[in-house]
Amino acid sequence: MSISHRPTRLRQLAFFASRPHPCPYLPEREAITLFADPEAQLDNRMYGRLSEFGFRRSGQLVYRPACPDCNACIPVRIPVEGFVGRRADRRTWRRNGDLTVTAAAPAYREEHFALYRKYLQSRHPGGSMDTDDPGQYLEFLTCSWSDTVFYEFRAGQRLLAVAVTDQVPGALSAVYTFFDPEEAARSLGSYAILWQVAEARRLGLGWVYLGYWIEECRKMSYKGRIRPLQMFRHGQWIDL
Secondary structure (H helix, E strand, O other), rough: OOOOOOOOHHHOOOOOEEEOOOOOOOOOEEEEEEEEEOOOOOOOHHHHHHHOOOOOOOOOEEEEEOOOOOOEEEEEEEEOOOOOOHHHHHHHHOOOOOOOOEEOOOOOOOHHHHHHHHHHHHOOOOOOOOOOOOOHHHHHHOOOOOOOEEEEEEOOOOEEEEEEEEOOOEEEEEEEEEEEEHHHHHHHHHHHHHHHHHHHHHHOOOOEEEEEOOOOOOHHHHHHOOOEEEEEEEEEEEEE
8 A cells, every 4th residue: 555645653654464374254264464563653543544544453453454365355434424224224223213322431341241241152152252351352342542432222221232433533433343132133233333324424424434344254244235335445445
């Protein structure tokens, strides 16, 4: 990517490639990850610029897939202006009209962690994130230099979902959403995305970054159904 016209700090940022490792999404494939120097002094503004080039954060680590023989991981974002969603999205919005959403600081809460554990044990049992360690949980979701909010979705007093969201210049970035698997009929993952679009519009922001979409990965199929949607290909964002 060309960053010749970016601010000096970004222009001087070093990037490193990982060794080949098993792909976490597609079986029997190897992956290589490009990541920003973990020793660099990043800030939210720099991360926003990197997001424009398809980068993502996991905890403090800012990364992008860089597999030489595979381009299945596609950065995607929703353009907020003019977004109306599909008929199914409007049904999901109405179905969750009883929920209230509250912004919470990015900190450990037992209630959040219990829901996170319940979600992972249902959706990703035995996976790398399935941990009993609150420290690892916070290390995955939070970052010292990011502007992060834990949005709580409640029915009355009952916590149904938490959408961990970064605000970067001009956009919201959906970090991770976990929800009560017993409430499948609500489509809470999709509702969280729709709510983030509405929140971005309220804040006057242009985009909601959704991370990576992998068409071959069933667990990510929901991202490909969103319209309008843009994907980052060959150095530019184009309509999907």
